[in-house]
Amino acid sequence: MAKSALLKSSIVKKYWMALTGLFLCLFLAGHLAGNLQLIFGTSQQFNEYALFMTTNPAVKLLSYLTYISIIFHAIDGIMLTIQNKKARPIGYAKTNGSSSSLASRNMAVLGTVILVFIATHMVNFWAKMHFDKDMPLAKKTVNIQGAIQNFYIGTQSGQFFLVEQVAFENEKKQKTMLPQQYIVKNGTELYYAAADIKIANLYKDLHKLTVDFFKDPKYGLAFTIFYVLSMLALAFHLWHGFQSAFQSLGVNSSKFTPVIKFVGNAFAIIVPLLFAIIPIFLHFKK
Numbered sequence: 267m268a269k270s271a272l273l274k275s276s277i278v279k280k281y282w283m284a285l286t287g288l289f290l291c292l293f294l295a296g297h298l299a300g301n302l303q304l305i306f307g308t309s310q311q312f313n314e315y316a317l318f319m320t321t322n323p324a325v326k327l328l329s330y331l332t333y334i335s336i337i338f339h340a341i342d343g344i345m346l347t348i349q350n351k352k353a354r355p356i357g358y359a360k361t362n363g364s365s366s367s368l369a370s371r372n373m374a375v376l377g378t379v380i381l382v383f384i385a386t387h388m389v390n391f392w393a394k395m396h397f398d399k400d401m402p403l404a405k406k407t408v409n410i411q412g413a414i415q416n417f418y419i420g421t422q423s424g425q426f427f428l429v430e431q432v433a434f435e436n437e438k439k440q441k442t443m444l445p446q447q448y449i450v451k452n453g454t455e456l457y458y459a460a461a462d463i464k465i466a467n468l469y470k471d472l473h474k475l476t477v478d479f480f481k482d483p484k485y486g487l488a489f490t491i492f493y494v495l496s497m498l499a500l501a502f503h504l505w506h507g508f509q510s511a512f513q514s515l516g517v518n519s520s521k522f523t524p525v526i527k528f529v530g531n532a533f534a535i536i537v538p539l540l541f542a543i544i545p546i547f548l549h550f551k552k
Contacts, residue, residue: 279346284511286339291508293332294537302540305547309473310419313404316472317421320395340381347374376503383496390479395472399453404469405429420456420466427456427466480548490549497542504534 300319303312319325394401404419406426417426433446449459456466480486480493508530512518517526 279342279349280514282338283342283346284514286335286342287507287511289335290332290339291504291533293328293335294541298537298540301544304473304476304544309471310404310406310469312473312476313419313469313471316395317469336381336384340377343374343377373503373506376499379496379499380503383493383499386492391472391476394475395470401453402471402474403450403454404471404473418456419469421469422466425466427468432456433459477548480545481551486549490545493545494542497538500541501534501538504538505531508533 300312300315303315307315319329406417406419408415408417416429418429418432419426427448431446432448432450435449435451447459448465449457450468451457454468454470455464456468457464480490482489509523509527512522512526512530517523
């Protein structure tokens with residue numbers, strides 16, 4: 267009876283592992299599409315994408331589902347690894363690699379590296395985007411009759427506010443050539459200074475934060491190398507995990523397996539490679 271319960275528990279774990287893994291593959295594809303704007307889009311397009319990802323109710327719901335999936339996927343992987351080690355406490359005397367790939371034998375190690383990367387990534391970007399009071403605001407620079415003017419950008423079309431006319435809550439009033447007509451509260455909310463009436467929301471400048479992170483004079487190269495190595499670990503993890511997920515779900519036949527293997531291998535190469543190119547591009551871009 268105990269063995270039967272253990273078997274069922276193992277199968278449930280593998281199903282959860284497969285389903286959460288495939289869902290996270292979809293997340294990776296969507297996240298990559300947005301992040302590629304760092305190369306092919308403008309700073310404003312990327313900041314608009316960032317605002318959409320952090321405020322749209324449907325996207326926020328998917329974000330919470332993603333966080334839960336990451337936690338479940340990690341815990342499930344740890345439990346399966348422990349369970350497999352208990353079931354086979356004595357390792358094979360010789361491993362020639364014919365029955366399993368390097369990636370499949372090191373999924374736990376690769377998963378741990380990826381988990382550390384996710385935690386680091388969220389601290390450096392997600393947490394700052396949501397909670398950092400010093401998060402920079404997006405600006406637009408305009409040449410007006412030979413004079414350079416900087417404007418904060420409102421989230422509604424056509425909203426621009428001269429930087430010199432904007433003050434920040436709880437900061438000492440700065441000396442400027444123009445009177446400060448507006449006050450920024452709660453990080454992004456713009457108010458008339460005289461009437462205390464909210465008139466706009468401003469964009470956070472996640473683009474600047476990201477570029478500055480990878481171009482940091484002291485640590486930028488180290489951050490770039492760390493991200494590239496993390497994507498290498500992700501590639502190996504996906505190389506085995508993508509096809510393994512379908513096998514765990516019972517999709518394993520002479521008709522579908524070759525297609526799944528081809529798609530999985532392509533996904534494992536292309537997605538991490540494109541993710542790795544982004545920090546390299548930002549670091550070395552003039």
